[in-house]
Amino acid sequence: MLRHLLLFTLATMPLWSQAIEEPDYEVVRKLDNVELRQYAPYVVAEVVLNATADEAGSQAFPILAGYIFGKNKGEKKFAMTAPVTQSATPVKMEMTAPVTQAALPEGVRVQFVLPKGVTLASAPEPLDPRVQLRLVPAGQWAAIRYSGTWSQSNYEEHLALLKAALDEAGVATQGEPVLARYNPPFTPWFLRRNEIWLAVR
Numbered sequence: 001m002l003r004h005l006l007l008f009t010l011a012t013m014p015l016w017s018q019a020i021e022e023p024d025y026e027v028v029r030k031l032d033n034v035e036l037r038q039y040a041p042y043v044v045a046e047v048v049l050n051a052t053a054d055e056a057g058s059q060a061f062p063i064l065a066g067y068i069f070g071k072n073k074g075e076k077k078f079a080m081t082a083p084v085t086q087s088a089t090p091v092k093m094e095m096t097a098p099v100t101q102a103a104l105p106e107g108v109r110v111q112f113v114l115p116k117g118v119t120l121a122s123a124p125e126p127l128d129p130r131v132q133l134r135l136v137p138a139g140q141w142a143a144i145r146y147s148g149t150w151s152q153s154n155y156e157e158h159l160a161l162l163k164a165a166l167d168e169a170g171v172a173t174q175g176e177p178v179l180a181r182y183n184p185p186f187t188p189w190f191l192r193r194n195e196i197w198l199a200v201r
Contacts, residue, residue, distance in 0.1 A: 020082040020182070023113055023136075034144050034165040036200060041138050043118050044111040047130050048089055051108055054152075057086060057181075060110035067131045068112060072124035081113045083180035083195065140200040142166055142173060143180075149189045155179060159196050166198070173198040 029036040045067050047060045061084075068078040089109045114123060114133075123133050144162040148154045159177055166173060175198070182193040 020080065021115055022082045022182070024116070025141075028140070031165045031169050031171075034142055034162055036140060036142050036171070038140050039136075039138060042116070042136050043114045043120060043123060044085075044134055044136055045114060045123075045126065045131050046109055046111040046134055047132070048107050048109045053086065053088075053108055053179075056108035056110055057084075057150075060086075060108075063128060063130055064110065064112045066128060067126050068114075071127050073127065074124040076124045078115055078118070081115055082182040083113065085109075085111045085113075085178050085180045085197075087178040088176045141178075141197040142171060142200055143195050143197045145193060145195050147190055147192050147194065149192075150181065150194065154194075155196065158194075162196055162198060172201040174201050175199045 023042040024040040025037040027035045028038050047063050049056050049059050070077045087109050089107050120135050144158050146158045178197040180195040
């Protein structure tokens with residue numbers, strides 16, 4: 001039943017991500033097609049899976065969707081927000097965002113952003129122990145936006161463009177890249193909003 005509910009919810013989400021709530025940020029600098037953004041703090045529900053990047057999204061989605069659709073103490077339901085983010089997790093955590101690129105990944109972290117106004121204190125406790133709640137602190141991220149499929153080649157192409165633009169501008173980054181998806185899988189590839197983020201030092 002949860003699968004059918006999830007499919008219905010995704011199918012009825014607007015194709016354009018602007019209609020979906022997302023974390024607050026301010027663009028502080030533009031480098032061609034790259035934005036340096038200052039994000040306000042926000043709360044996420046996340047799960048870390050021992051899976052490949054391709055497998056993690058499909059495995060994490062029903063787990064996290066269960067939480068926001070009421071699988072929590074109090075059976076509170078949340079509206080869908082964007083983006084759904086995915087990144088490698090380092091062996092040793094040195095900060096709340098993913099850290100050094102040299103760290104060996106132990107799995108993949110997938111996050112759902114919770115709606116504005118939700119705090120760690122007010123968010124209901126997950127019933128599934130795999131779901132963890134975390135405050136993402138304010139911070140600056142470099143982001144590149146692109147459309148198209150969620151293929152590895154499309155991701156790697158735009159990650160290279162992001163890194164090249166930052167290197168040319170002398171902007172130092174840290175941690176693992178974060179893939180941010182703003183649309184449901186039923187959205188035509190040419191209408192999708194995808195982003196890659198890197199934490200700025």
